[in-house]
Amino acid sequence: MSAYLITGANRGIGLQLVRQAAATGETIYAGARKPDEAEALAELAKLSGGRVKIIQLDVGDEASITAAAKALAGEPIGTLINNAGIMGSRNTALQMDPAEFMDIMRVNVLGPVLVTRAFLPNLRAAPGAKVAVVSSLMGSFSYETTSYIAYSTSKTAVNRMFNSLARELAGDGIGVAILSPGWVRTDMGGPNATLSVEESARGLLREIARTDASLSGKFRDYAGAKITW
Ligand SMILES: NC(=O)c1ccc[n+]([C@@H]2O[C@H](COP(=O)([O-])OP(=O)(O)OC[C@H]3O[C@@H](n4cnc5c(N)ncnc54)[C@H](OP(=O)(O)O)[C@@H]3O)[C@@H](O)[C@H]2O)c1
Numbered sequence: 001m002s003a004y005l006i007t008g009a010n011r012g013i014g015l016q017l018v019r020q021a022a023a024t025g026e027t028i029y030a031g032a033r034k035p036d037e038a039e040a041l042a043e044l045a046k047l048s049g050g051r052v053k054i055i056q057l058d059v060g061d062e063a064s065i066t067a068a069a070k071a072l073a074g075e076p077i078g079t080l081i082n083n084a085g086i087m088g089s090r091n092t093a094l095q096m097d098p099a100e101f102m103d104i105m106r107v108n109v110l111g112p113v114l115v116t117r118a119f120l121p122n123l124r125a126a127p128g129a130k131v132a133v134v135s136s137l138m139g140s141f142s143y144e145t146t147s148y149i150a151y152s153t154s155k156t157a158v159n160r161m162f163n164s165l166a167r168e169l170a171g172d173g174i175g176v177a178i179l180s181p182g183w184v185r186t187d188m189g190g191p192n193a194t195l196s197v198e199e200s201a202r203g204l205l206r207e208i209a210r211t212d213a214s215l216s217g218k219f220r221d222y223a224g225a226k227i228t229w
Pocket of ligand 1: 008009010011012013014032033034039057059060061083084085086089107134135136137180181182184185186187188189190193222
């Protein structure tokens with residue numbers, strides 16, 4: 001195996017992914033939009049003996065993505081986890097604000113695609129590399145809802161993008177994992193969610209690791225269950 005790159009690593013599911021991945025002994029590049037404010041991540045990095053390295057990475061900002069990729073040029077990355085995401089307001093299609101819709105699409109759809117493109121040389125340098133996107137059950141047409149429609153639409157769209165990427169990257173032997181983390185107790189999921197970050201992150205890391213050609217591009221949850229598009 002080789003290094004991990006995890007976006008949105010300063011809190012929530014991302015922070016826990018860093019914590020558990022660091023326990024494997026690999027190097028973890030932990031992306032944070034505002035490293036100066038990432039206190040919990042900085043503490044984890046301090047205790048990791050140099051294995052957890054914080055990098056500035058705003059997935060909604062192309063210049064930030066380019067700078068991060070330049071900083072890590074030549075470093076093989078075996079696992080890229082596109083975890084960063086925003087939910088926005090609970091508005092329906094009739095209510096939603098166009099500017100907020102575009103922000104959500106930029107961060108949740110374009111961001112993971114541009115990050116994956118930017119770090120493709122790093123993934124190609126790591127035999128058997130995996131790239132994952134943390135999607136959501138709300139992106140499935142089986143989840144019938146009218147609220148949070150911009151968020152739901154962004155997750156449907158990123159699923160389509162990563163399903164396509166799976167075909168594009170098959171020749172490189174790179175597995176593409178499209179995963180719902182479950183309903184998780186974070187700032188986004190809220191206190192009533194059914195899963196702890198520990199359980200969700202453990203499942204996500206296990207499912208990413210077992211993403212071979214037969215699972216690449218499929219939509220699954222943190223426990224490995226298939227989700228319909
Ligand atoms: N929690 C759930 O129940 C649940 C369910 C389904 C899917 N998900 C998905 O799981 C992922 C993680 O969610 P979470 O529950 O951990 O959410 P969270 O607690 O709200 O954390 C979101 C993370 O994304 C980061 N982020 C937001 N915009 C960013 C940007 N432009 N560039 C880089 N980082 C950015 C945040 O950084 P800042 O602190 O800088 O804002 C934070 O680290 C998301 O993709 C979410 O859609 C979560």
